[in-house]
Each structure stands twice: as C-alpha cells, then as structure tokens.
Amino acid sequence: MKIKAKSIIVGIFVAMLAQQSFAQQPAVIEDFKPSPLNQPQQEYPMVNSQGYARFKIIAPAADSVRVSLGLGGKGGTKLEKASDGSWMGTTEGPMDEGFHYYNIKIDGGKFNDPGALNYYGSVRWESGIEIPAHDQDFYALKNVAHGHVQQVLFPSPSNNTSLRAFVYTPPGYEKGKDKYPVLYLQHGWGEDETAWMNQGHANLIMDNLIAEGKIKPFIIVNTYGMTNEVKFGRMKDFKIEPFQTVLVNELIPYVDAHFRTIAKQTHRAMAGLSMGGMETKTITLNNPEVFSHYALLSGGTYAPTDIKDKSKVKLIFLSCGSKERPEGVIKAVEALKEASFNAVSYVSDKTGHEFQTWRRSLHELAPLLFK
C-alpha cells in the first residue's frame, strides 16, 4: 500500500516556516491573562489580546531556559532571569489563534511548563497553551445539554490485549432509544486517542452544534492510530494493516454491539487529521463497503481515479489551514466535483498545521455528514 506522504510533510514545514516570520511586530499591549489551559491556580503562561504569549519558569540556579514557541528564527523564545530568580520572556510576535504544543529547554533538557496542562503530541505529553481565537465561541463550554465521552476498553485479538477508545454520545443518548450514525475520527502523528476531545474539544463542538439545531446528532469514536510506531519524516514506512485490523475488524464491531448505532455503510464516516488523514484515505479506499463519508483534515487529497465505485461515496471533505497548501485541497475538490462527487473543501483562515484548523474543520464537516 503506497501512501503519498510528501505533500503532508511539506505542508507541515510550510506551516512551521510561516510561524517563524515575525516581521514588523506591533507594540505589545500589556493586557496579559492566564492561558485558559493553565493548571489550577497557575498564573503563567499568559496570553494577551494580540496573541503574544509570556512565560515564567522558576529555576533559580539554571543557566539557560528557552521555550519552544515563538520561534523568530532563533530556536524559540529565550527567557531572561528576573530579579526574583525566575525566568521570564515574551514571544517575539503574536502566535496564531488556537492551541499550540510546546516545551521548555532547561540547561539542555526538555521539560514541560509546570504552569500548563499537558496534551499528548510528538509522542510525549507536551505543555499546551491557547491563544483565544476570535471564533472560540463554537467550542466554548456553554450552558447547553452535554453529551458524554465514554472511555471504552475493547478487545483487540490482533494485539492480544484491550485497547482504549473514546466514544462521544450526544445529549439524550443515555436515556433514549434512537440509533445514531458514527464518525470514526483520527488524530495525527505523535498524538493519541485523547487528542480530539482534549485539545480538539470535539465534544463541545458537537454539543454546541446540536444545541443550535445545526446538525443531526451522531456518535464520534476516537482510538489510537498506532502512529507512534513510525518516526516523523519516515511516514512512507508506515504499514496500514495493523491499524486497519483494529479499526475495521475489532473496534467497529465492538461499537456496533455496545452502542445504538445505525450499523450500515451509509451511516458510517471516517475522518482524520494529518497522518490520520493518510490513514483515513487508505482505509476508506480499501474498505468501500464500510464507510460512505470521507474527510481528510490537513491530511492529503483524493483524486477521482482513486475511487472505484463512485456510488458508494456520499461525501468527500478536504480541508487545511490557509498557511498550509490550500490550493492542493481546492484543486482536488474541483476535480472531484467535475467527476460528479459530492465534494467540499474548507480552508481555515490564518491557521497552519495545528488544532485550530482541525477544530474548525470538524465544525464545518459535522453539518455535512449523514444528510
């Protein structure tokens, strides 16, 4: 199975480069507030209304403290020792809106910021910071009915153990009798099954869309895409079969047996971000009888010739951030439309290969599913 990894990897580096160019920055406005993702009672890291981030690390005897964010072409933000023995610093320019992973280099070692919550990315639990976005309302915790996020441990004979998945069930599921369609939604390289609910706020995005009457409720399932097993930059070496077996032969039957699903191809979607998009493309093409709705979020494209039986595909959704390579996504959707597919593109404005792009992509995708 050949996976076209190059375009995705190029996309990642383009996004990284975009983050590095801080030409002609505006004066810093001193309205810094704690990042919404801080640990309880922690003041730092802070963010201001322009998107600057300010860090404070206590390590009085350290020689050097550096934050991986706010690159400025200098390998991150160098903190300076303050009079109280702490280390402080502000990014050289504003960050993109939304969620960013980061870590702290202290005397040559990589650690997390004790002030911030941790999120699994880059094959480790990293610190997370949130630059409040102008459109943060769609994933805010609101006074609406909330669905539940269920941790399930499903048997995986191919791994000879139980594996973990998270299952979002919409508000009212727990006492109702309705059956629901299911979206299988995958994380990216170095992440795991916690990503979409933790940093992605997929549950809140769904709660809010349902409360506004904008979508028909459906179930979302996240599991681990076994992507840690491949080194970053060597994604071509990734073999899809072990994960495909887990997803198609083990998890889907478990979900259909334990949840009130509409257990049919027409009511089953698969989507994934970045490397999870690569997985989605391969698995949907390998299993046309299993999924009918396909979505790749910063995770490549489909060509009309990829698909053998057009009648089985109800939707193809392709998205990315405007700081990635949107023209690839747009052109691919144009070609799919010309070939009479129901295809939709979405480009997230002023974001790169990061979770704000994918939160928005889910928000755009959800109303299109299972119509």
Added chain:
Amino acid sequence: MKIKAKSIIVGIFVAMLAQQSFAQQPAVIEDFKPSPLNQPQQEYPMVNSQGYARFKIIAPAADSVRVSLGLGGKGGTKLEKASDGSWMGTTEGPMDEGFHYYNIKIDGGKFNDPGALNYYGSVRWESGIEIPAHDQDFYALKNVAHGHVQQVLFPSPSNNTSLRAFVYTPPGYEKGKDKYPVLYLQHGWGEDETAWMNQGHANLIMDNLIAEGKIKPFIIVNTYGMTNEVKFGRMKDFKIEPFQTVLVNELIPYVDAHFRTIAKQTHRAMAGLSMGGMETKTITLNNPEVFSHYALLSGGTYAPTDIKDKSKVKLIFLSCGSKERPEGVIKAVEALKEASFNAVSYVSDKTGHEFQTWRRSLHELAPLLFK
C-alpha cells in the same frame, strides 16, 4: 461544622516518616524494568523486583538534579551526572508497593520527569511511578468484559457553570435495562475527579470483581471535591457547604436522571480517601436520608454518637494503611460494633497514606456494598 482533621494529618506525616527510614538495605538486584506508568517508548524511570526506583534525566548543563522520592532523610534522591551528560540515581532503599507521586528538582525548580505519565495530586499534575505490588492482579487489565468510564458535564447552578464527573458503568450496562446502586467516591486533598480511575484503577478493580462473580455490579461516580481551595495543613478551614451543594443537590439528581440508578437512600453509598473521607463523614452525617453506606479510607472514623438514626446506616467501612494509625480505625470499628452497627475495618499491609492502600480498600469495600 467541625471536622476532626488532626488525626488524618498526623497519619500523613507518620506515613512520610515511615518512608524515610531505610536502615540496613539489601544489596540492589540489577533486574530493573521500565515503570508500568512510563510514557510511550520511555525506558526511565525503572523499578526492580525489590522496589528500588532508578531515574535518568537528560539535562547536560544542569548543576543539580534531585528526585522527590526515596527520601532517606536527605530530601529525596540526588542524581549524579553520568558520562553521557544525563543524570542518574537509584533510591537509597526499596519503596512501598504501588503508586507514588513525585517530581524532579532541577537547579531549584520543580518539574516533571519527561519519562513518566502525569497524575493530578498536590494541586498539580505530578509524575507517577508504580512499584509492582505482589497483589497487583486485582487491578490488572485482563481479558474480561470492561465497563465504560463516562465523562459527564453536569450543570452546577451554584457555580454557574458545568462541572465534570466520571461515571463508571459496569459491563453490559450500555445495552441492558437493569437499574444499579451508586457509590459516590471521592479523591483526597490536592487531587481531583481523575484520581480514582487513573491512579486508583477503580474501573479495573470493578471489572475484575464482577468477572469473578464477587460483587453485584454497581455504578461509581467521581467528581471534584473542591479540595484545592484549602491549603495543606489548614484543612480545618475547609467549608463543606459548597461541595455538599454540588454533590447532593446537583450531581446526584443529574446522575439519577441520566443513568439507570436505583434512586433510593438504601442503594446509595459515599466513600472518600483522606480529605475525601472528611468530606464523606460530614456529608453522610448531614444527609442521613441520602446515603446508607459510608466508607472512610485513611480519612478518619465515626463514633456511635455521631449517628442520630442507627436504622438508616447499612454499613460503615473504615480503612487505612498499616503505616498510618490502624489502631484508630480498629478501635472505632470495635466501638461501632458494640453499638450494633454493621461496621468493618480493613488495614492494608505495609502501605501508608498512598493509593495502594486505597486501591485495596476499594477492593475490600466493594463486596460489602448493597447486600
């Protein structure tokens, strides 16, 4: 409302002192393996068959690296710089079996070990290490049917927001029609609603007991006991009312409305560890019409005179570790029995004020509930 905090706090310090005495240690056996709680692909920290822990931290330019575990009266384990620029060290003696929180002091700052998973304790996400216990089988992940752990966001008018709880539903709940009793199970000071499922393995303890036919299935609910708001050592200042309102007036009605519970006093239990035991004692005594089964795990005792209407109390369970003050628990249960209460004591062998005591306590408590 007066809460007897002193005995608990004394218990904590007795446990800490016990950990510090490493007289006449055996020779270290070189059979170290990665701790079961390491992050993916991480070799360190390691543990050996005797309970020693070995740490390795990369920070080539640091002046001093110290681990908070393995005290030996010297403020933790001091790591030494190895030839490859890393810092390494082994605890001076064996640790108690089970789970321990820890952190790393690097050049005067407190950080987490990048090799270990994080667990919420001490009002921060701390590193966790597991010394494999001789009785670890009862909380092992086995090839049995697994219940689900549901994250719910329930409305809390008294806090003007939604709060989080975790709800364990037993295997088969999701497709059945039975109604279940409920145990409300609280964490300790500095912890939160994640503690019982993450470091406590409450879900696996239940799965295994159910698979062995040793208990009748019930639901477990964990929520945040609002214990961060009080400083360690100032627990007497804690006011129960805000949490009592959340639990009794907000969470219980939500759980009874959204899950198939037996919504009666006779089928509702409350238990808590350490400061969660203090909360349990106060709330059960304040609300005799709500709970019928009470359990304090390293969290104080009841006297017969505490209880106004004996007929309403179906079980009192008191436990602690043998390295705490077991005589207090044993004497309290004797007095309760003399006063004709159904009271049970349990002392966890060779453990202190730590999660191994509480895992074992839950394992002992569960078969006694809702008989």
